[in-house]
Amino acid sequence: MDTIRTDCLVVGAGLAGCSYAHYASRLGLSVVVICSDDLSSGANSQYAQGGIVFDTSYHPEQLKKDIIEASDFTSNEPAVDALVEHGQNAVQSLLLDELDVPFDRDRGGELKYTREGGHSSKRIIFSKDVTGRAILSNLHEYVLSLPNVTVLTGMVAVDLLTLSHNSVDPADKYKPLTCIGAYALDTKTGSIKAIIAKKTILATGGLGQIFQNTTNQPGVVGHGIAMAHRVGARVIDLEYIQFHPTVFLKKNCPLFLVSEAVRGEGGTLVNAAGDSFMDTQHPRKSLAPRDIVARAIHRQLISNGDNCVYIDITSRSPDFIKDRFPSIYERCLNYGVDITREPIPVAPAAHYSCGGVYSDLNGRTSVANLNAIGETACTGLHGANRLASTSLLECLVSAKLTAESDVDDIKAGLFHLPNVHEWHSPDETPDEVLIRQDMKLIKSTMWNYVGLIRSSKRLHRARRILMELDEEISEFYSGNRLTSSLLNLRNAVKTALLVVHAASLNPASKGCHYVAVDDEEIDMPEPESEEMLK
DSSP states (O other): OOEEEEEEEEEOOSHHHHHHHHHHHHTTOOEEEEESSOTTSSOGGGGOOSOEEOOTTOOHHHHHHHHHHHTTSOOOHHHHHHHHHHHHHHIIIIIIIISOOOOOBOTTSOBOOBOOTTOSSOOEEOSTTOHHHHHHHHHHHHHHTOTTEEEEESEEEEEEEEHHHHBSSGGGGGSOOBEEEEEEEETTTOOEEEEEEEEEEEOOOOOGGGSSSBSSOTTOSOHHHHHHHHTTOOEEOTTOEEEEEEEEOOTTSOOEEOOTHHHHTTOEEEOTTOOOGGGGTOTTGGGSOHHHHHHHHHHHHHHHOOSOEEEEOTTSOHHHHHHHOHHHHHHHHHTTOOTTTSOEEEEEEEEEESOEEEOOTTSBOSSBTEEEOGGGEEOSSSTTSOOTTOHHHHHHHHHHHHHHHHHHHHHHOOOOOOOBOOOOOOOOOOOHHHHHHHHHHHHHHHHHHSSSSBOHHHHHHHHHHHHHHHHHHHHHHHTSOOOHHHHHHHHHHHHHHHHHHHHHHOOSOBTTBOBOSSGGGOOOOOOSOGGGGO
């Protein structure tokens, strides 16, 4: 078995993982970054449309207030303070000064700003409607040029290595629970590598693909959460799954995100009759926090029997719409909707996990030398619901603070990094039909029973289905050689069970975890086409 040794192993190459690689490398550490796809695909942050909080006329107390209010007053205040304190400098130093990301500017060269749901002012900078792509394309190129960073694509983490489970020295089982790296599958060769590291950083993103309808990229099933839980790490707040209220929904067409910035630039939510139904739901109307908007849309769908509501931005000029939202305009037009002349059909879909692997403000989990950052982690910043355009900012801040703390630990500490056991894998090739069928069952179970609005009866049904499926998948996994799809399945069912368990333990409706008082308010219209599920 091939073995790689490094100071830091980063699992995931989105904004959090690559930012960590930048900061750690600059501070003198050797870093190995692994990701399942090439750098230009796979990460959710690559497809972020809206923007990132940055304001030269910064009002930190007002931003803090907005974050806490959006969270339904459940945010961890020290985590909010850390974001507010370090966020603006991180954007300025890395994205603007170092990478020169092409954010939109006016004719005088000044940054343009927009507003999104839950924000009390325009404080979000953006690059058209492809902000994530603009940031990551620059960052990926930069990270690849760093001399002490090795990026390994086509590599999927299998399991975390710990002293107690994987060391060849049997005496190591008596040491405290400590992570020393991970086993990784080389998808090109099918071989397993052991990557041994002083610090292991989980930056695998969210879990949206355990749901039938989602904005998340394929394979985003909570890999980091599942791996961390298997070695005994604490996970928290997993009941708080944010459903983005506005995802394009049309018969025989794929789902895709319609940025909150469309409403920030004047778009109004209306029902099929043309009524602006958000006007009576919240003082900020169509720009209310996401959980409130998503549930208001849900109620419209239930009461009217419709499959979608609409965003109407036709009050803005066609030239403005095409310039500000070129990607959304083109995608909608490809599916027969000219957003300069007609409203956009939308409905909620699973989007962002506010919970995850417990970590402190320096990325530390409950397992020694195992860190979590970005959406994989939960510091309590978002509480029960995330404020728009804070996720990219959180990636930068958590990466920076974690890297700085890791440097101090590595310089000061002695690390015991023994050899680990060889990985032995069966020769049997897994049946992809069975994998696809099991994934469909996980997704439909989570969508129907653990969705936007929940009930104790439906959560109980979901738990029974997933427990039985987990047992079957465990047996299937142990009898077949590893593939990326098999790893996705194994981690998906584990993550789904953790979400169901967390939701079952919390009877109180808060933020994006809403427990129905009766069954009438939880029936969602069925998807009109299999194509929607892609």
